[in-house]
Amino acid sequence: MTMYWLRPVVDGGLGPGADYDDTRDPRLVGELAYEFEDWSGDDIVQTAGFWLVSDGLAQALRKSDLTGWALDTVRVSTSGVFEDLHPDGLEMPHWHRLLPVGSPVDDVTLIGWNTLCVSDRALDLLRRFTIEHAEIRPVSDIPPLPTS
Amino acid sequence: MAVGFGAGALLALTPLGLGGALFTTGVLTWAMDKRQGIATFVDDPRAATREYLTTTPPSQMAADALGALLTFVPGGVGAGTGGALRPALRDAVWALRRHPGEFLDSAAARIRWEARHGDDLGAVTVVSARSPGDPAALGWATTKDYRATFARANPDVDMSTVVVHHAVERNALTRFPGLFDEYELHSIENLRGIPKTINSEVHLRAIRKEWDAFAGRIGDGRLRPTRGDVLEEATRIDEMFGHLFTPRER
Numbered sequence: 001m002t003m004y005w006l007r008p009v010v011d012g013g014l015g016p017g018a019d020y021d022d023t024r025d026p027r028l029v030g031e032l033a034y035e036f037e038d039w040s041g042d043d044i045v046q047t048a049g050f051w052l053v054s055d056g057l058a059q060a061l062r063k064s065d066l067t068g069w070a071l072d073t074v075r076v077s078t079s080g081v082f083e084d085l086h087p088d089g090l091e092m093p094h095w096h097r098l099l100p101v102g103s104p105v106d107d108v109t110l111i112g113w114n115t116l117c118v119s120d121r122a123l124d125l126l127r128r129f130t131i132e133h134a135e136i137r138p139v140s141d142i143p144p145l146p147t148s
Numbered sequence: 149m150a151v152g153f154g155a156g157a158l159l160a161l162t163p164l165g166l167g168g169a170l171f172t173t174g175v176l177t178w179a180m181d182k183r184q185g186i187a188t189f190v191d192d193p194r195a196a197t198r199e200y201l202t203t204t205p206p207s208q209m210a211a212d213a214l215g216a217l218l219t220f221v222p223g224g225v226g227a228g229t230g231g232a233l234r235p236a237l238r239d240a241v242w243a244l245r246r247h248p249g250e251f252l253d254s255a256a257a258r259i260r261w262e263a264r265h266g267d268d269l270g271a272v273t274v275v276s277a278r279s280p281g282d283p284a285a286l287g288w289a290t291t292k293d294y295r296a297t298f299a300r301a302n303p304d305v306d307m308s309t310v311v312v313h314h315a316v317e318r319n320a321l322t323r324f325p326g327l328f329d330e331y332e333l334h335s336i337e338n339l340r341g342i343p344k345t346i347n348s349e350v351h352l353r354a355i356r357k358e359w360d361a362f363a364g365r366i367g368d369g370r371l372r373p374t375r376g377d378v379l380e381e382a383t384r385i386d387e388m389f390g391h392l393f394t395p396r397e398r
Contacts, residue, residue, distance in 0.1 A: 009353065009357075010353065010356040010357050010359075010360040011353075011356070012319075012356075013317060013318075013319030013322075013323065013356070013359070013360070013363075014319050014322040014323050015319070015322065016321075016322065017322075018322045020322055020323060020325065021325060021372075022366060022367050022369075022370055022371065022372060023370055023371065023372055027367070033322070035318075035319060037352065037356060038349055038352060038353065040349075040353065046360070047319075047360060047363070048323075048360045048361075048363035048364040048367055049363075049364070049367055079318065080294070080295070080312070081311055081312070081313060081352065084295075084310075084311040084312065085311060085348070085349060085352075112368065113367055113368070114364045114367055114368070133353070145368070
């Protein structure tokens, strides 16, 4: 199984009300809040440490035999920049939080806290959706984790 | 009275202390209440004074004097009890302690704004404490309506042609909790205009990617960045994209 480093597009960031602290474990307490600054049209988006998938992609994951993932809810909002870019509004899909919970033998896994890796099988499924703005690189490109 | 009490309590927690709070609260509250009269006075002081003295009955003058007293006194009482309100006001005071001068400037600007009815975008000029090309910095906004702040500071910019972006992004409030106040991030010093004609979506996406990489590096270390770390990153991003901004940053 070949693994790839997947870096989805950054269409927003942590939204208002997200209880986040890098110095705490867990970093996020409670539900994830994501504020879109724009929507590129991709079915998977991220902000450092967190990933969202569209409802269509979530359904496809549920129907697949891919391993190493879980879904959770996410509170979605849009920013003032979003209103600037889309004064007439922009229809977006319903979003789910994607949690990479797999080990290295699964199709979806995490290296460190922030590096999403997917198998070639998972990538095949993702490519049936829009991932135009995502970066897909070999895992050998992943920089070494900092030593503390 | 409630306004005077609240303002006094807030100001007492700043380095102004009780005396400064008493004086400032009285002036600010009185000015807000009398903004229409002040506007008339600013336009034509002689005529306004003459009109007041010739058309105001003595009973109304007495009521005005009493009103001024009732405004100043609660401000002083509020100032004295500011400590009791400290938990509820902690977030606001966090910033006020660091920018008392700017806070008074912004309050004065707000009064001038209100006095001129608030709907004239050119009435008050927002002056940035930094110049294009300077390192990223923050000021203190008078309003969360950052587009209005940007428009007042840049009256020659057609607001329908730009996306107003925050140099230190708004989600720094949640990503780096406790490091910034919302009013700082909405200050003119932190606002950048990106023309829609240059494919602003693409540039904004690239800027978000840079900030996300920064958040990733911070997360790797499990450390809380300093304000200086974040402003340094904003400066780096200004260096990369500032030539595209309106007004130009680089």
